[in-house]
Amino acid sequence: GNSVTQMEGPVTLSEEAFLTINCTYTATGYPSLFWYVQYPGEGLQLLLKATKADDKGSNKGFEATYRKETTSFHLEKGSVQVSDSAVYFCALLNQAGTALIFGKGTTLSVSS
Amino acid sequence: EADIYQTPRYLVIGTGKKITLECSQTMGHDKMYWYQQDPGMELHLIHYSYGVNSTEKGDLSSESTVSRIRTEHFPLTLESARPSHTSQYLCASGETGVGQPQHFGDGTRLSIL
Numbered sequence: 001g002n003s004v005t006q007m008e009g010p011v012t013l014s015e016e017a018f019l020t021i022n023c024t025y026t027a028t029g030y031p032s033l034f035w036y037v038q039y040p041g042e043g044l045q046l047l048l049k050a051t052k053a054d055d056k057g058s059n060k061g062f063e064a065t066y067r068k069e070t071t072s073f074h075l076e077k078g079s080v081q082v083s084d085s086a087v088y089f090c091a092l093l094n095q096a097g098t099a100l101i102f103g104k105g106t107t108l109s110v111s112s
Numbered sequence: 113e114a115d116i117y118q119t120p121r122y123l124v125i126g127t128g129k130k131i132t133l134e135c136s137q138t139m140g141h142d143k144m145y146w147y148q149q150d151p152g153m154e155l156h157l158i159h160y161s162y163g164v165n166s167t168e169k170g171d172l173s174s175e176s177t178v179s180r181i182r183t184e185h186f187p188l189t190l191e192s193a194r195p196s197h198t199s200q201y202l203c204a205s206g207e208t209g210v211g212q213p214q215h216f217g218d219g220t221r222l223s224i225l
Contacts, residue, residue, distance in 0.1 A: 051210070096210075
């Protein structure tokens with residue numbers, strides 16, 4: 001079946017450090033891939049998405065590339081800020097668009 | 113920006129009470145979802161709907177029920193609340209189609225005493 005595995009947190013970084021949160025998936029067919037972010041006390045917000053192989057999603061300085069050969073969708077940011085502290089979820093939408101599978105979430109804490 | 117609203121944001125209530133968590137969206141999305149989020153932040157799908165008069169149970173068994181009488185409204189009801197129902201509940205909606213993301217409300221944090 002379909003599944004998403006993302007690195008366990010918490011991830012603790014200093015401001016301006018480079019961020020990578022690993023995400024790998026297992027799926028049949030051609031899923032779409034997403035990163036969501038959840039700030040404290042809020043719901044999930046769509047951060048970026050990619051719908052086919054080699055697509056790069058980007059938003060607010062975050063990037064992720066859909067790598068079919070390695071079944072990965074790692075989230076990166078070149079210079080994190082304190083305001084990026086949140087929980088990040090990697091998610092997969094199956095090819096039929098009927099099931100959204102979430103990873104367990106990775107907590108990022110950025111200190112000044 | 114997606115417009116999906118959940119009320120109340122926070123609810124503290126005693127055991128045995130009937131509770132309805134409200135969720136409304138103004139985007140005309142056919143698909144709507146309820147998730148339960150545990151303290152470790154993991155999300156569990158408890159109900160979903162693909163349109164009016166369509167409701168299905170999700171991956172995680174839940175004592176709650178849902179209804180979908182109107183496209184924009186997807187309330188969740190607990191007939192008799194218990195402390196084990198204490199959790200964060202998130203509602204989401206999405207369009208039909210490949211690659212369409214789900215859009216989330218801000219959640220209801222429910223505490224049963």
